[in-house]
Amino acid sequence: QKEVEQNSGPLSVPEGAIASLNCTYSDRGSQSFFWYRQYSGKSPELIMSIYSNGDKEDGRFTAQLNKASQYVSLLIRDSQPSDSATYLCAVEPDKLIFGTGTRLQVFP
Amino acid sequence: DTGVSQDPRHKITKRGQNVTFRCDPISEHNRLYWYRQTLGQGPEFLTYFQNEAQLEKSRLLSDRFSAERPKGSFSTLEIQRTEQGDSAMYLCASSWEAHDNEQFFGPGTRLTVL
Numbered sequence A: 001q002k003e004v005e006q007n008s009g010p011l012s013v014p015e016g017a018i019a020s021l022n023c024t025y026s027d028r029g030s031q032s033f034f035w036y037r038q039y040s041g042k043s044p045e046l047i048m049s050i051y052s053n054g055d056k057e058d059g060r061f062t063a064q065l066n067k068a069s070q071y072v073s074l075l076i077r078d079s080q081p082s083d084s085a086t087y088l089c090a091v092e093p094d095k096l097i098f099g100t101g102t103r104l105q106v107f108p
Numbered sequence B: 001d002t003g004v005s006q007d008p009r010h011k012i013t014k015r016g017q018n019v020t021f022r023c024d025p026i027s028e029h030n031r032l033y034w035y036r037q038t039l040g041q042g043p044e045f046l047t048y049f050q051n052e053a054q055l056e057k058s059r060l061l062s063d064r065f066s067a068e069r070p071k072g073s074f075s076t077l078e079i080q081r082t083e084q085g086d087s088a089m090y091l092c093a094s095s096w097e098a099h100d101n102e103q104f105f106g107p108g109t110r111l112t113v114l
Helices: none
Strands: A011-014 A019-025 A032-038 A045-050 A054-058 A061-066 A071-076 A085-092 A102-107 B005-007 B010-013 B019-024 B031-037 B044-050 B053-057 B065-068 B075-079 B088-095 B109-113
Touching (some): A011 A019, A019 A085, A019 A102, A032 A071, A045 A061, A045 A071, B005 B088, B010 B019, B019 B109, B031 B075, B044 B065, B053 B065
Parallel strands (some): A011 A102
Antiparallel strands (some): A054 A061, B005 B019, B019 B075, B031 B044, B031 B088
């Protein structure tokens, strides 16, 4: 059974801080990794994809991948209250296997 | 709007009734996926199509569920003889296989079975 594990949270950070979200996966053959943001009652929104070891930056978001440790992370710099949402880690090929998500709360 | 669309957005039905949902993918995308999400869980894969071919169906999916994508464009998901346990958000996503298969989700159909 291929699994993706995330801490359900909530992770509470003050506005302006760095939020660090983590994810581990069980299938060593996984090649593609994604982070989705999901606001309450809404559908998941793709925010980052990463395919090779190392860091990938996009604006305030940085995804980090370590295939040897089977570990993916998402850093959100200068966190804003509007970042408060559930962040889903997903792994594929083909179909996505999702974690249960980490709820992030950014307080003013 | 060029995103993924789903219809209806909400559906309330009585146990034992049949329901059908529709998904229209992003026009140039050749892959279409169905997922189901319940409260506090991540989306769970149901099935996916590449063009009109159904390539994979979850073993968790009962025979009451069927999906089609007859012309490789829109897709329908039918649930027969609904049960209360079918209550969930049904999500459709589409992707372009050649573009790293990034999947983009529609707004979902929330099903409530009474």
